[in-house]
Amino acid sequence: MLKRFAAILPCAAATASSAAGSPLVSSKESSAQAGSAAKDGLKVSVTFDAVKEFTKAVGGDRVKISTIIPDGAEPHDFEPKAQDLAELSTAKVFVYSGFGMESWADKAISSAGNPNLVTVEASKGAEPIQNTDSGEIKEHGQYDPHIWLSLKGAETEAENIKNGLAMADPGSRDYYEKDCDSFVYRLESLYSEYDGKFRTVSQKSFVTGHAAFGYLCRDFGLKQNSVEDVYAEGEPSAKQLAELVQYCRDHKVTCVFAEKMASPQVFQTLASEVGAKVETIYMMESGEDSGDYLERIESDLSRIYRSLGSGNEK
Numbered sequence: 001m002l003k004r005f006a007a008i009l010p011c012a013a014a015t016a017s018s019a020a021g022s023p024l025v026s027s028k029e030s031s032a033q034a035g036s037a038a039k040d041g042l043k044v045s046v047t048f049d050a051v052k053e054f055t056k057a058v059g060g061d062r063v064k065i066s067t068i069i070p071d072g073a074e075p076h077d078f079e080p081k082a083q084d085l086a087e088l089s090t091a092k093v094f095v096y097s098g099f100g101m102e103s104w105a106d107k108a109i110s111s112a113g114n115p116n117l118v119t120v121e122a123s124k125g126a127e128p129i130q131n132t133d134s135g136e137i138k139e140h141g142q143y144d145p146h147i148w149l150s151l152k153g154a155e156t157e158a159e160n161i162k163n164g165l166a167m168a169d170p171g172s173r174d175y176y177e178k179d180c181d182s183f184v185y186r187l188e189s190l191y192s193e194y195d196g197k198f199r200t201v202s203q204k205s206f207v208t209g210h211a212a213f214g215y216l217c218r219d220f221g222l223k224q225n226s227v228e229d230v231y232a233e234g235e236p237s238a239k240q241l242a243e244l245v246q247y248c249r250d251h252k253v254t255c256v257f258a259e260k261m262a263s264p265q266v267f268q269t270l271a272s273e274v275g276a277k278v279e280t281i282y283m284m285e286s287g288e289d290s291g292d293y294l295e296r297i298e299s300d301l302s303r304i305y306r307s308l309g310s311g312n313e314k
């Protein structure tokens, strides 16, 4: 029988577990051998880049991570093939982010034939953002899945992962707790720093290609404006472009963010029309060979902050 792991979190958990629509399920003793896990590395299968980063931050050198969604694949459209899930049959822990990001997860777990697998839905306990826009619902489902781009969300994910790793490898519990505590401390420091900074700016909105920053915006009282619809359909029409240009002028947008995976064409066009610059922003949906989670999220926060700044700052 599958051991489904669900974390119980100290504060935000109560509101969130019911909001997320899935019940907390009690856990059972893991059959994992504490000693062997420490020696060879606890085998953990994760879904995509951000989840890998959190698992690495908490698991350190005691985990051996394999990532199911390959770098370069579009994670929202991903449908795993049998070979993508091969590691799941022998893994001790499976970590996915949830909130609909990996709609294939339940099926993958049940087809893994791995009765001792500890499963971690890393966003469990966080409060989801409901999608209201019909386009977003069609693309992402009922909830905005991008919880990992929130420092608060990252904290929840790390805590849940820590509990899952400790359940599968109880002999390393202290180790995981120590790593998790130091990661959470750094997340909270970064949060305090940017909470202070974002309070000082009057301009609160920024423009991004992919609408991945809903949770980050909720954390800091910001607003993202996505031009995804435009580039998703290929080249924008003259009318769409004119509207966007006007939008940027009205809101004094000096910077448009583009993720690495997106075609830069639209952003270049838009930026040159408005005289704004295009900056790369990390989504952590796929490997971006640019540092760990904290480095990339700090880069994102710093770029967003500078873009809001006085309106003229670089």
Ligand SMILES: [Zn+2]
Pocket: 076, 146, 210, 212, 283, 285
């Ligand atoms: Zn996304």
